[in-house]
Amino acid sequence: MADRGPAALVARDSDSRRRDWLIAPLWVVLLLPLLAWGVPNREADAVLFGGSAWKAERFSAAAAAGERSGRRAGADRDLNPVEHRNTLVDLTASDAARAEILRRYRLFSHQPDEMINFMALQRMRLRQFDFDPGLYQYGGAWIYAVGAALALGAAGGLLTLSSDPDVYLEAPELFGRFYVAARLLSLVSGGLLLVAAVRIGRRLGGPWCGPLSAALVMLCPVFLTMSLEAKPHLPSAAATAWAVLLAMRHLEQPTGGSATRLGLVIGAAFGLVLTGIFAALVLPALRLARWVSSSEQRPVDGKAPTRLRLVHVAVVAGLMYAACNPYVVWNALFDRALLLDNLSNSTAMYAVTRLAEGALRTIVLLAEAGGVLTILVGVIGLPVIAWQSRARAALLLAPALGVLLMSVALAAGKPGEFGRFLIVPAVVMAISAARVIWMVAARSTGVGVLLLVGLLAFDGRHSLSYLEAFVLDSSNNHTRASAARFLQVHLRPAERIGVAQEPAPYSVPPLHFATRTVILLPRTEPPGVETKALPEWLVLTADDTHAVAQAWWSRHYILQLVTKSAPSPPLIPWASKPVLLFRRADLR
Structure with missing residues (x-):
């Protein structure tokens, strides 16, 4: 007869926790072959140059690199913005103009935002102990992690690090490996998010709801996309998911240690990218849980986090952000003009306007990001989760609602790529959809299986088109x-x-x-x-x-x-x- 005592239950729970981690390396192995999509190489040389590629000196790269490193402006600012945009402009009027264009085709990838990671690293002057990346919308936690990944790759003989840009202009495939290394950080972060999804799903719906939650998150087009791009949004979303999980644990056992861990993860989410600030919304959600829990089955009053505990979390989160972004704190105190100039590039692109149109665009992009059926079933699942535990529902939804409100304010007129900002709501909807499917299956296995198969067939086809796009861009037939x-x-x-x-x-x-x-x-x-x-x-x-x-x-x-x-x-x-x-x- 199987042992059902407390010790056996603890052992099974420990085994289950260890198995959760297997999904992370599995995800990395599955997508690893696609990390080199759209990176610089020499396959287009015949088209770009009409024959043999230019010698490195013709690109005039050293002067451009020196100018970028020496100026006091954001790392993502254009060195030579095109003037007179109200007339036809000849972009190839001089050899210098041609060289500027061709440098991009030697060093940039097919993702427009990835290159700024390396611009930020190039801007630092390490010998003068200047580690300011000059890129504050991407947090230091991300930029320094990319730098560490490149250093580790070079130490292992996988990458070639050089302060001479001519090295990469003559062999762009060497620079292409930088993108692969940085994208690997995103891919690993995706694995960590899946582990959090398993554990959140298990808390909401039981043992099998956890793996089902992870499977539906994998199916989300935005999750697949962000796993293959060198951008901090997926690592920040992973930290946000862990913040939700740790907040649920802190709600049940509010100790000093759990408060510290929660604060570190919230600070990391914000320290990776500015939109990670919405992870901090678990704090008011925790406070709200003190009241909503009193009407639920188990009395939490007296166990729920006190104001002092929440202040503890907030202080740790603030210190974590400051540790990751010391130059933001420094410039906020002593050089606000530089800080505002750095952030102006982002504020210029994202202005609050046309809220009704923004709301409609958010709905369209959320369906694109998570899959139409996944989002619909997920919306149905929200009251189910709230009925089960309003406290947990508040923690799960708080960061997602913050992101959605931001999107409503900013999404009007935005292209499809804006959907990447909706990764946290898409993940929440996938977990909620898993809860619905598992609840239906518990009452009728056949209906539950039919619902799951229908969702996988409908949304899976959409996700497959995303996978095909990356596969195609990994070849020379894109x-x-x-x-x-x-x-x-x-x-x-x-x-x-x-x-x-x-x-x-x-x-x-x-x-x-x-x-x-x-x-x-x-x-x-x-x-x-x-x-x-x-x-x-x-x-x-x-x-x-x-x-x-x-x-x-x-x-x-x-x-x-x-x-x-x-x-x-x-x-x-x-x-x-x-x-x-x-x-x-x-x-x-």
Whole structure:
């Protein structure tokens, strides 16, 4: 007869906790082959240079690196922003202009935000003990972790670290390994989030609800996307998930140790990226739990966290953030102008406007981020979780609600990639959906299995399109390469190429920038512009053709080709982003 005593129960619980950790390396192994998607290499040299690649000295990289390292501005600020955006601008008017474009194609990836990690590291002057990354929307906990990953890779002989940018311009694949190392941090963080999802799900619905929660989180397109990008949002989301879990434990056993651990994780979430501040919403949720728990089965009054315990958590969280971001604290006290200049790049992109439109856009992007059925079933599950335990429901929902309110304020008019900010609500909805499926299965196994299979089939197909985009971008047959090959065949010798975005690997496919004339079209129509004055071709990346239908130049061009990874390509990732090729309307 099986032992059912207290010791056996404790042993089984300990075994279960150890098994939880197996999901983290499993997730890493599954996605490891895709980490090199869209990184710099030499496969497009024939297109970029029309033959042999330039020698390193022609790129003038040392001067640009010195300028970036020496200036007192945000690491993500453009060194040479394009002026006169109300007219046609020749981006290839000089060798220096061509070199600036070609440097991007040697060093940038297909994800526009990843390069700023390395710009921040390059900006530091280690010999002068200056470790200021100059990038405060990405926290020091992330930037320093990326630096540590590169140092470990170099120590192991896997990476080549050099202060000479010419090394990477002549061998861009060496720089491409930096992206792989940084993305590995995100991938490992995804594994840690899955462990937290298992344990939160188990607390909400029993033993099998935990693995089911992790499976539905894996299915979320935004989780898959962020696992393969060198950005701090997934590590911060993982810390937020652990904050929710530790808050649940602290609610049950509010000790000094549990308060310290909770504070460290909240501080880490905020210390990784600014949006991690919403992890701190578990603190008012804990306070709320003191009242809502009194009406539940088990009396928590007297055990629930006191104000002093919550102050303890808040102080530890603040100290953790300061330890990760000492230069933010320093500049807030002694150089506010520099701090505000650094943050102005983000505040310029995200302004509160059109709340009703923002709410509708948030709903669309949340469905894209988590899967339509997962979100619908998850919404149904929220009252189920609240009925089971309003205190736990408050802890689970608090950070997600904060993120959703931010999205409502900012999402109006935003492209699909804005959906990456909704990773925390998507994870919460996946856990809630798992609770519903497990509850239904407990009453009728057949109905529960049918619900699960239907959800996996419907949302799984959508997630598969995301996976296909990354697989395609890991080869030389991605959408940008296909567009470049088309242009190589159809471009005539003297024809100019128009672009709507500044050329970079993520926004414009590789073109013959070494000799071709490339014209940047203005955002608004120049007065008196004639069709014949415009470039013969126009090329750009966009989520779909509807995104450019209202552009002023649309009446001057005819769409020739759209290269995309699927009939309905994914909206959030930059992997295999659709490329649109237009021919001037008066030409054949």
